[in-house]
Amino acid sequence: MALTLSTAHMGVTILTIVAVGISAVGFFRPPEVLLKDMVEVDVKESWLPMLGTLKAAGALGLLIGIGVPIPSIGTAAAVGLVVYFVGASIVHLRAGDYSVSGQHVFLLLAVATLVLDLVS
Template identity: 45%
Template sequence: MLAAYLTVTIVGAVFNAGAAVTYLIGHQYPLSQMDMKGLPRKYAPVLGGLLAAGTVGLLAGLAVPVLGTLAAAGLVLYFIGAIIAHLRVGSHDILGGIVFLATAVAALVLGVIHHGAW
């Protein structure tokens, strides 16, 4: 169980770190996605910051389990919101969001199984 928890947590941290960087450097892909959803571009650093915080929280959770639990839960909420935002504007391009959501859910579930909720 430890190997699965570590693998999913590290993969999730890498995924979210990459996504955070794309938002924080102003890469065109997340900006075009925000345009499609009708979100102001000024929120890109905020969304990138949330992803970065989730990344740091997942990694910190390896040492302090409650941080990992909270970070994974926050990422689950973030990606549920992202999927809803896509569906709200009629976009069915949600596979990436589903992969990120599944990774966050797996990190949350495996963390709770491995460490307990708190």
């Protein structure tokens, strides 16, 4: 059982690192569709580099948590990503965007990573 849980934890963590990392890069050179979405939820374009940095820091923290025998680094990064994507979901809800979209997928990945990290 522990091997299966450990494998699931590693797989979900790597998936989260890749997904959030790619998303972070998109915030430094945002495509037009992302800029349009940000205007709709009242997020200023000038905020995107900072938001991308926060995402990149979360992905990097998860990566460090895998390679360093200090598990609290990965846990802290997962908590940070959960908080980030809860905030993103709140911003979208406040703007009247009730659709299921990217921030919800990332939130699900971050929560799954955190839960698997805590039970592993």
